[in-house]
Amino acid sequence: MHKYRVQFEKGESVRYISHLDLSKLFQRAFRRAHLPVAYSEGFNPHPKMSLASALRLGFVSRSEYLDVELSEEMDPALVHSVLQKSLPAGIQIRIVRVIPDDAPAAMAVINAAEYSLMCSDLLVAPETAEAALQALLDEDELMVDRETKKGMKRVDLKPLIYGAVVCSDEKKNASIHLLLAASDQGTARPEEVAALLCQKGFCPGEGNIHIERIGLYRRYPDGELKTPLEVLSKDSMVKPE
Amino acid sequence: MKEIQLEAFLTDVEKPSRYIGTEWNSVHKEISGDMTRFALAFPDLYEVGMSHLGTKILYHTLNRRSDVFAERTFAPWTDMEREMRQRKVPLFSLESRTPLNQFDMIGFTLQYELSYTNILNMLDLAGIPLRADERDHTHPLIIAGGPCAFNVEPLAPFMDVIHLGESEEALHEIVSTYRECQRHDPRNRKFLLERLQDIQGVYIPSFYAPRYHSDGTLEGLDKLNGKAPDRIQKAVVRDLDKVDYPTEPIVPFLEIVHDRMMLEVFRGCTRGCRFCQAGMIYRPVRERSKEELLRQAEALIRATGYDEISLTSLNTSDYSQIQSLVKTMVDCYGPAGIGLSLPSSRVDSFSIGLLEEIQKVRKTGLTLAPEAGSQRLRDVINKNVTEEDYLSAVRDAFGAGWTGIKLYFMIGLPTETDEDIAGIADLAEKAVQIYNSDHKGGQNRRKPLRITISVAGFVPKPHTPFQWEAQDSVDELKRKQKLLKDRIRNRAIHLNWHDAEVSFLEAVFARGDRHVADALERAWQLGCKFDGWTEMYRHDLWMKAFQDTGVDPHFYANRIRPLNEVLPWDHLDSGVSKDFLMVEREQAWSEKTTPDCRFEDCQQCGVCPDLQVAIQLKGGHSDA
Numbered sequence: 001m002h003k004y005r006v007q008f009e010k011g012e013s014v015r016y017i018s019h020l021d022l023s024k025l026f027q028r029a030f031r032r033a034h035l036p037v038a039y040s041e042g043f044n045p046h047p048k049m050s051l052a053s054a055l056r057l058g059f060v061s062r063s064e065y066l067d068v069e070l071s072e073e074m075d076p077a078l079v080h081s082v083l084q085k086s087l088p089a090g091i092q093i094r095i096v097r098v099i100p101d102d103a104p105a106a107m108a109v110i111n112a113a114e115y116s117l118m119c120s121d122l123l124v125a126p127e128t129a130e131a132a133l134q135a136l137l138d139e140d141e142l143m144v145d146r147e148t149k150k151g152m153k154r155v156d157l158k159p160l161i162y163g164a165v166v167c168s169d170e171k172k173n174a175s176i177h178l179l180l181a182a183s184d185q186g187t188a189r190p191e192e193v194a195a196l197l198c199q200k201g202f203c204p205g206e207g208n209i210h211i212e213r214i215g216l217y218r219r220y221p222d223g224e225l226k227t228p229l230e231v232l233s234k235d236s237m238v239k240p241e
Numbered sequence: 242m243k244e245i246q247l248e249a250f251l252t253d254v255e256k257p258s259r260y261i262g263t264e265w266n267s268v269h270k271e272i273s274g275d276m277t278r279f280a281l282a283f284p285d286l287y288e289v290g291m292s293h294l295g296t297k298i299l300y301h302t303l304n305r306r307s308d309v310f311a312e313r314t315f316a317p318w319t320d321m322e323r324e325m326r327q328r329k330v331p332l333f334s335l336e337s338r339t340p341l342n343q344f345d346m347i348g349f350t351l352q353y354e355l356s357y358t359n360i361l362n363m364l365d366l367a368g369i370p371l372r373a374d375e376r377d378h379t380h381p382l383i384i385a386g387g388p389c390a391f392n393v394e395p396l397a398p399f400m401d402v403i404h405l406g407e408s409e410e411a412l413h414e415i416v417s418t419y420r421e422c423q424r425h426d427p428r429n430r431k432f433l434l435e436r437l438q439d440i441q442g443v444y445i446p447s448f449y450a451p452r453y454h455s456d457g458t459l460e461g462l463d464k465l466n467g468k469a470p471d472r473i474q475k476a477v478v479r480d481l482d483k484v485d486y487p488t489e490p491i492v493p494f495l496e497i498v499h500d501r502m503m504l505e506v507f508r509g510c511t512r513g514c515r516f517c518q519a520g521m522i523y524r525p526v527r528e529r530s531k532e533e534l535l536r537q538a539e540a541l542i543r544a545t546g547y548d549e550i551s552l553t554s555l556n557t558s559d560y561s562q563i564q565s566l567v568k569t570m571v572d573c574y575g576p577a578g579i580g581l582s583l584p585s586s587r588v589d590s591f592s593i594g595l596l597e598e599i600q601k602v603r604k605t606g607l608t609l610a611p612e613a614g615s616q617r618l619r620d621v622i623n624k625n626v627t628e629e630d631y632l633s634a635v636r637d638a639f640g641a642g643w644t645g646i647k648l649y650f651m652i653g654l655p656t657e658t659d660e661d662i663a664g665i666a667d668l669a670e671k672a673v674q675i676y677n678s679d680h681k682g683g684q685n686r687r688k689p690l691r692i693t694i695s696v697a698g699f700v701p702k703p704h705t706p707f708q709w710e711a712q713d714s715v716d717e718l719k720r721k722q723k724l725l726k727d728r729i730r731n732r733a734i735h736l737n738w739h740d741a742e743v744s745f746l747e748a749v750f751a752r753g754d755r756h757v758a759d760a761l762e763r764a765w766q767l768g769c770k771f772d773g774w775t776e777m778y779r780h781d782l783w784m785k786a787f788q789d790t791g792v793d794p795h796f797y798a799n800r801i802r803p804l805n806e807v808l809p810w811d812h813l814d815s816g817v818s819k820d821f822l823m824v825e826r827e828q829a830w831s832e833k834t835t836p837d838c839r840f841e842d843c844q845q846c847g848v849c850p851d852l853q854v855a856i857q858l859k860g861g862h863s864d865a
Contacts (some may be wrong), residue, residue: 016257017494028492028546039578056254086546088265099681 001038001101002073005229006066006093007085010055013090019054026051026066035079038069052106052228053113053216055180056191059212063094065106065228095141099232106216106228109237111183112162114215115190118175119124119203129166130173132202136193137164144192157196161186162219174201177214179225245330254320258494259287262313262335265492266544268304269293269336279303279311280334280344282380284359285352285773287315291409292489292499292552295350295387295408301487302409309416317366317773325366332366336701341367346419349400351389354750355743355772357396360385361765364399371762373447391475392810395750395757397446402434405442405813406475406522407508407822409484415442415501435468442476443815444668445469451755457796459754459807466764472695474814475522476664477854481508481529485759488540490549492547492783501549501582502541504534506566510555511838511856514612515623515829516654518702519555521822522815524848526839530859532564537571542579549580558587558595559839561860567598584608589630593637598643607638610649613657614664620832621656623825628668635672639679645691646672653699653713653719653744655829662721666728669694672673690733696725698744702751703810704817706825709802712748715741725779742780746772748798754809760792816848 012023016024027047030037039045042157052065071077078097087093118124136142142157160181168174176197180188194209203209217225226240235241252259281300283290290296291692303311312334317325331340341347341363349360361371364383370376373383385396385402391664393403404411415437422433427669434445448466451459464471477483486505493500507528510520529537537845538550550570557563570581581590581599584817588609596607611626613619619626638646650665669692676690698718701710713721718741726736749757766785786792802808804823811819828835838844839856849855 013261013263016251016261020492021258021496023263024496027548030549031546032265032543047577066522067635083756089263098313 002070003099003101003103004068004070004076004079005103005106006068007095007097007227007229008064008066009094010059010061010064010094011092012060014088015058015060015090016225018057019051022055023049023051025091026068029083029088029091031067031085032081035074035083038071050105053110055213056129056189059190059207059211059213063213063227065110065216067099067106078090080101084128084138095229102234103232104234104237108232109218109228110216111181112180112217112219112225113190113213114177114179114217116167116175116177116212116214117190117194117197117202118173118210118212119208120210121208122204124174124203126166126168126172126174129168129176132197132200133164133166133176135187136196137201142193142196144196146192155186156163157188157192157222160186161193161225179219180216183214195213196241225241245333245340247330247338250324250328254324255318256287256495258626259315260321260335261319261494262338262365265495265546266489266553267336267491268300268311271303272337275308277309277346277416277423278339278344279309279416280314280347281311281781282314282347282349282360282363283316283792284349284356285316285771286318287493288495288497290315290496291493291495293350293352294503294505295352297487297490297503298409298485299348299412300483300491301489303412304385305415305485305605306413308420308755310337311338312341314341314363316363319777321769322366333367337696338632342369342381343389344381345423345796346416348497349383349385351385351387351393351396353773354389354395354747357750358729358765358769358772361398361399361762364652364772364829366763372398372570374398376401378430382433383842384415384788388519388522391518391813391815392751392753393444393446393594393813394451394755394809395753395761397755397756400446401430402437403444403446404476405444405473407478408442408476411442411476412480415443431466434854435466438468438470438804440476442474449812449816452844453617457793458738459757461807461808462812463609468557468819470810474812475816477816478508478527478850479854480857481505481527482859483535486537488537489544490541491547500547500550501551502538502547503553504537505529505539505558506534506552506560508554511627511833511844513623513825513837513844514558515621515706515825516612516702518705518762521704521817521846523555524816524846525854525856527854528561528859529859531569534566535573536765538570538574542574542577548578549582550574550828551584553584556587557560557583558592561858563595565594573624585770586627588634590633590637593634597640597641603624606645606647607643608647608649609634612649612651613654613661614666614668615661617832618654618661618664619656620834621802621829622654623735623829625834625837631668632671636675639676642690645693647693647695648672650696651695651699651716652696652725655707655710656832657721659721659724662724663728665694665696665725666734667735669729669732673733674854676733691735692733693735693737694729696722696727696738698737698741700744700748701810704822706822706829708752708808708822709804709826711801712745712798714799715745718744740775741777743773743775743778745794745798746780746783749794752796752809753797756790756792757797759790760786760794763790814851816852818847818851 037047050070076096083094146155147151163179190211216232303309314334318849386408396623437443448469452461454460509526538723612624700725701707751860
């Protein structure tokens with residue numbers, strides 16, 4: 001087997017395409033690039049390619065992952081360059097790495113996601129952001145109503161917020177970086193936290209918050225973070241290597 | 242000019258990638274002042290418009306010119322329209338987000354009569370006056386083409402220029418003439434229209450005024466411009482191997498209706514089915530050579546990354562080199578996982594054999610179109626399919642592994658009786674019996690048998706031998722639907738039908754005149770749009786529109802026309818003579834069939850001598 005993990009950015013030009021569309025986009029790009037993707041056996045063969053974690057439509061991301069298996073061994077640098085040439089504007093490949101045959105799927109590795117929240121219409125002073133964030137974290141619980149396939153669910157976001165920090169740029173415009181749970185065991189949706197932050201005074205309206213995903217990680221019990229490019233064996237799922 | 246901002250609300254609408262324009266192979270040009278800006282406007286949703294081959298052809302061929310920038314625009318769905326109107330965002334092009342009213346020319350494609358309200362809505366969203374007589378040289382030139390141009394009268398007051406026939410060559414002449422006139426006398430629209438009129442296929446509606454008898458029938462057409470011709474002859478491409486073809490089509494992000502590469506195998510069809518307008522207006526048959534098709538296939542695979550190639554034409558199994566084309570493609574591309582599809586097949590074993598070859602790569606659905614339930618009626622409509630052909634096709638299909646078959650039929654055909662309707666159910670039943678006896682009722686199959694009968698109401702179309710017939714009333718169509726439904730006993734047979742009211746509206750527009758334009762505008766004012774979409778169709782509003790404007794829809798749909806009546810499309814020449822249509826009509830009522838001139842003698846429809854074209858079969862004679 002020849003397995004590869006691709007880290008890429010999903011930019012402005014492709015912000016509005018869905019997770020499913022992105023998946024098909026990569027399938028076609030690999031075909032245009034003449035990269036020999038391996039296919040599954042059976043009645044309806046499908047390409048052995050999968051995106052790691054669904055990104056909600058409307059968000060941009062600096063760090064997404066795709067796992068793919070090729071039927072021939074290829075130099076990852078070559079894969080990187082031919083694939084990039086076949087991708088539409090908005091998708092930037094950052095890294096292509098060979099991964100061992102028994103590497104856990106990126107989808108299984110990831111249990112945390114980092115987002116940057118910024119108020120798009122006006123400058124938010126760092127003090128305002130700090131105050132709003134503190135007010136949020138001071139609460140004992142952060143209950144939200146979430147619509148799921150099985151109906152409405154009440155979820156407490158508090159334990160799903162692993163970390164939060166205020167950052168500011170040269171213009172002293174503050175953004176809030178959040179590290180949120182992202183797995184089968186529980187997920188905090190950034191737009192849910194954004195709505196709560198707005199209630200606490202971060203930004204006048206949640207429609208004005210610009211959300212960007214900036215990282216996907218495996219978070220260990222002690223709080224350490226590793227990226228999917230660093231978690232390549234079953235052992236490292238339990239503790240970092 | 243402030244750029245149009247959509248970000249604030251794009252996540253609030255369904256499928257925002259309908260509106261973004263950054264797809265692979267989309268064309269983005271540096272805009273220079275001298276460039277002619279052309280908007281290709283498809284009057285339906287992105288998913289439908291992006292499946293249309295004609296738009297791909299025109300987009301590609303126009304953008305090859307450095308002096309033109311062709312962009313796309315589609316009808317926004319209701320949620321997006323609501324946002325746009327609320328925020329005063331005008332209709333814009335996808336590639337550069339330019340407001341449509343800043344374009345030099347806007348070309349609408351007329352694929353379906355029930356897309357007309359969308360055309361008016363798009364003009365309105367663009368801030369462009371709907372009627373041609375309300376526009377001047379400061380507005381974009383509004384052009385329309387496509388199959389419905391062959392009776393464009395219900396849209397005539399809204400259009401500046403109509404193009405009849407195949408546009409990929411003539412459109413270049415139209416654009417070049419436009420550019421020339423803009424250089425010399427940009428304010429003189431009349432001069433521009435007179436110059437355009439000289440181009441093959443161009444019809445300027447404002448140069449003609451219809452004159453009516455007191456009973457509402459057409460007396461004639463007055464010419465308001467001395468240079469206007471009596472009749473406008475369609476444009477036709479002589480040799481498909483020598484004409485431009487899109488080998489780098491746009492690959493949408495969104496799932497669209499036809500998500501595959503398209504190869505146009507040939508144009509035209511001379512089987513002569515008497516209900517079929519396409520078979521009359523796209524004559525003569527002109528094929529592409531196998532070599533050219535294979536070359537295009539190579540280029541398409543490289544440029545798109547799709548895994549399926551559709552061999553499109555009006556009846557692909559008739560292509561003279563179909564067997565060798567399919568075999569070559571399956572051998573070459575099958576191993577790469579690229580499949581072939583044939584949209585709909587002739588009802589016989591030959592076709593099934595072809596499909597079996599294709600299925601080696603991937604299994605697609607099987608559609609057959611017997612169209613009528615009895616041999617008598619099939620002979621009337623000249624659909625040359627015998628029951629034996631049908632049964633052996635079905636038997637072979639089951640033998641090859643298909644468990645699902647879709648059958649297309651029409652109801653309301655001329656001379657139809659209830660026995661003919663019953664025959665539809667019987668044909669489906671016979672297919673089930675064959676399956677049960679040959680395959681032990683499906684014991685060794687993964688999926689249960691499913692025969693789907695899809696029934697459409699017959700619409701008499703201009704330029705066909707049935708152009709004088711009346712459509713069955715809505716009540717009669719419904720009675721026949723029920724008759725068919727009651728006759729179907731077997732659980733394996735599923736029935737679906739086209740709404741009778743929708744078929745009725747199609748018939749009004751198919752054979753309408755300029756009076757219908759008033760009802761169209763009124764219907765749009767009342768809120769009608771996306772009429773072809775079941776959930777959007779408002780029969781009540783349409784009836785109100787007809788009432789408000791004093792237009793009697795039954796006059797157009799349900800009236801038999803005397804053979805000597807002046808028809809609203811008589812001045813639009815498809816190349817097929819009226820005499821031929823009359824002879825064919827006689828043959829129909831006598832239940833006699835007419836052969837295909839590709840395989841037998843010329844039937845003297847008139848198109849070849851009139852347009853100085855010829856049938857082009859690249860294989861010499863048919864494989865079939």
